[in-house]
Amino acid sequence: MKARLASGIILGVALGMAVGVGAYTFVYARGYSYMTDNAEACVNCHVMQDQFSGWLKSSHRAVAVCNDCHTPPGLVAKYATKARNGFWHSYYFTTGWFEDNIHITQRGAEVAEQACRKCHQEIVQAIEGPHPEAKDAQTSCIRCHRSVGHLH
Amino acid sequence: MSEEKQNEKSGGKRRSLLFFGLVGLAVGATVLGLALLVNIFQRKQEARNPFFRVVELTDDTVDPSVWGKNFPLQYDDYLKTTDQVRTRYGGSEAEPRTPTQADPRSIVAQSRLEEDPRLKTMWAGYAFSKDFREERGHAYMLDDQTFTERQQVAKQPGTCINCHASAYVAYKQLGGGDIIKGFEALNKMPYFEARKIVTHPVACIDCHDSQTMQLRVTRPAFIEGIRALKASQGIQNYDVNKQATRQEMRAFVCGQCHDEYHFSGPEKRLVYPWAKGLLVENILAFYDEQKFKDWEHAQTGAPVLKAQHPEFEMWNQGIHARSGVVCADCHMPYKREGALKISDHHVRSPLLNINRACQTCHKWSEDELKARVETIQLRTHNLRNLAMDALIDLINDIKAARDAGRTDSAVVTAQDFQRRAQFYVDFIESENSTGFHAPQEAARILGESINFSRKGQVALRGGIQSASEQAK
Numbered sequence: 001m002k003a004r005l006a007s008g009i010i011l012g013v014a015l016g017m018a019v020g021v022g023a024y025t026f027v028y029a030r031g032y033s034y035m036t037d038n039a040e041a042c043v044n045c046h047v048m049q050d051q052f053s054g055w056l057k058s059s060h061r062a063v064a065v066c067n068d069c070h071t072p073p074g075l076v077a078k079y080a081t082k083a084r085n086g087f088w089h090s091y092y093f094t095t096g097w098f099e100d101n102i103h104i105t106q107r108g109a110e111v112a113e114q115a116c117r118k119c120h121q122e123i124v125q126a127i128e129g130p131h132p133e134a135k136d137a138q139t140s141c142i143r144c145h146r147s148v149g150h151l152h
Numbered sequence: 153m154s155e156e157k158q159n160e161k162s163g164g165k166r167r168s169l170l171f172f173g174l175v176g177l178a179v180g181a182t183v184l185g186l187a188l189l190v191n192i193f194q195r196k197q198e199a200r201n202p203f204f205r206v207v208e209l210t211d212d213t214v215d216p217s218v219w220g221k222n223f224p225l226q227y228d229d230y231l232k233t234t235d236q237v238r239t240r241y242g243g244s245e246a247e248p249r250t251p252t253q254a255d256p257r258s259i260v261a262q263s264r265l266e267e268d269p270r271l272k273t274m275w276a277g278y279a280f281s282k283d284f285r286e287e288r289g290h291a292y293m294l295d296d297q298t299f300t301e302r303q304q305v306a307k308q309p310g311t312c313i314n315c316h317a318s319a320y321v322a323y324k325q326l327g328g329g330d331i332i333k334g335f336e337a338l339n340k341m342p343y344f345e346a347r348k349i350v351t352h353p354v355a356c357i358d359c360h361d362s363q364t365m366q367l368r369v370t371r372p373a374f375i376e377g378i379r380a381l382k383a384s385q386g387i388q389n390y391d392v393n394k395q396a397t398r399q400e401m402r403a404f405v406c407g408q409c410h411d412e413y414h415f416s417g418p419e420k421r422l423v424y425p426w427a428k429g430l431l432v433e434n435i436l437a438f439y440d441e442q443k444f445k446d447w448e449h450a451q452t453g454a455p456v457l458k459a460q461h462p463e464f465e466m467w468n469q470g471i472h473a474r475s476g477v478v479c480a481d482c483h484m485p486y487k488r489e490g491a492l493k494i495s496d497h498h499v500r501s502p503l504l505n506i507n508r509a510c511q512t513c514h515k516w517s518e519d520e521l522k523a524r525v526e527t528i529q530l531r532t533h534n535l536r537n538l539a540m541d542a543l544i545d546l547i548n549d550i551k552a553a554r555d556a557g558r559t560d561s562a563v564v565t566a567q568d569f570q571r572r573a574q575f576y577v578d579f580i581e582s583e584n585s586t587g588f589h590a591p592q593e594a595a596r597i598l599g600e601s602i603n604f605s606r607k608g609q610v611a612l613r614g615g616i617q618s619a620s621e622q623a624k
Contacts, residue, residue, distance in 0.1 A: 007171050014178035021185035029192045046199050046491045094191050100488050101511040146515075 034086055039065045045093050047102065054150030069115040069149055070108065081111065109140070112149075116141040199491040209362040214321045219356040225489050229497035230356075233289035236261065239503045241529045241586040244286040255299040261286040270540050271581075273547060274574060277450025278458060279306040287461075287584065290499055293317070294353040303343065309420040310346030311339045315409035317350035320357050320370040325349070335372040339420045359405040367401040368393050371408040377424030378404070384427055403478035407464035410479075412579070414444060414457075430465045432579050432597050436572065445571075452550040454567035459578035466583050470590030482509045525588055532580065532587025535598045539577040542605035546570055549612050562611050565618055569608030576601035 026032070033041040043052045055061055060069075070085075071078040085108070092098040104112070117124050120141075142148075206221045213219065220227025236246040236259075244261035251258050264284045265271050275281040283301035297316035302308070313319055319338065320331070326349070327334025338346055361368050369375055369392045382390035396404055412435055416423040428434040436457075439445075445455035467473050472482070480495060485508035487496045502509030503525060506518045514521055550566050576597050580587065587594035610616050 007168075011171060011174055011178070014175045014182070018178040018181035018185065021182050021189065025185050025189040025192065028189065045195065046493075047488075093195070094188065096490070099507045099511075100486070101507050103511075103515075 037065050037067045042066045051150045058150055060149050069112050072111050113140055195491040211362050212321050214318050216355040225494055226497045232498040234291040239501050240526055244288045257299055261288050270544050273544055278447045290354050308343040310341035310343055311415050311420045311422045313346045314422050318352040318355035318358050322349050332372050367405050369404055373422040373424055374408040377426045381426040402480040406479040410461055410463035412460050412462040430468050436575055452547055454570040456571050457575045459575055459582050461582050461584055463584055466589040469593040485509045528588050528591045529586040532594050536580055539598045539601040542602045543573050543577055546605040546608040549609050553612055565611040566608040569604045573601045573604035
């Protein structure tokens, strides 16, 4: 009986410490901010500082935050993308195994492209409507409009 | 043993396994959690841009290792300029050699004279035809200058020290606090006497103010050269350390040494020939006006010039300069150390650092960017070979004419064309970007060089009377 109590205490303390450290780290690292749409969350770790500064001066500042272009529509899809990107961003920033001039992934570029097309549907249709081959060629909006969100 | 007891025992085993497993997991999670916490803490500290003043720096602290105590990240990178890495058209290879008493170096860079023997003909009669090697990194500038065979075949002045050592404190010592006076004293000394008063290759203090870390120009030759250039553009009494912008300074501190120069007069003053402008023809016109020559060509008797690494001049003619992109943007690009952003003090070819150097602005793959640069360099290299062949043909023709006893004015005209053709091709040959700093300008200069060689040959055949008239 005594042994049981002792092992229960050890297990409790160990689990409690793990949860406690995890919770503290989460708060200290402002983990909750990543649940929001606040663009400042994206510069918590400073890697996106150039992008953030660029966005502050861009034409889209008044109408779109990071999440509007870099997460897909729909609550589940949005948080799934946040979780996925969040994991990899933390992984690379913690290990330091990344190049200084970061590049968007193929998947990220597709999400952003859909975001352009969602808000600017009318003009996209006006361009691609009479030219169905343009749709097949998948001309990317940012091929020409690279700086609308941020320069880098 | 009854079955029940056995069951109980294996159940206990399972329970204790589960217990230890759970405790192990919890311990593992705590360790990982703490490691992450410490990492985040460290990043947050870095982001505050901490600067620890471990030592007091003064305007007389030459030794870069002392500065390195306050700025360890920059100093670590600065030390890396000892690397010897090739790019396709530049960079140095480490070549072993047997040290001698006169030259204790056990490793040198490859000889450019052996790679292209035409250089020996071009520089015939000048010390460069004896020893000319691919430049190595900043770390070697003082040793490679001290031990080059050129020192043994010609008496060099102390002027060389201006750009082969950390000279700022030496100027102050020689000039009693006045760097211009110190500069004048240094130029007049024999090389090996001047060599004794310097210890380090280019160091922190040559570009940075010790108190504010702001960039500043410490080389009198650049201060005077840029003042003359600005005066030619209608800006009188230009003071580079007061009037240049921060971004301009990120080019000017490099331009302190990476440019065309000559030693003026018997006092061997280091002068950058910019009073008429930075273009190759402006510089040649400046030398013509001064009636300056570096030496008399051994095979033709022509009064010729040696062009010296005009990177600053060539960069000024290119699209990057036009767009406000300066030396440090590509050769010392920003990098991250954790959450800290610093400029990379490992000064080197951008081709060895494409992500940081090019991809900040150019969103193409590294392979694509490298291919673009090498296309420009291949074209320049091929055109430079044609210009070099044309020059050698002219030199051979003048030599043959003189050997045949000709002394007429056509020979003088041809010699003058040789001076022009040679200076133009050398301007690109000695410039350390194989055309990249200003591709079209490099091609133009090489094209004109070929034309000068052609005209020199025509002159020998009685076709052209005066080179000076023609060149205008």
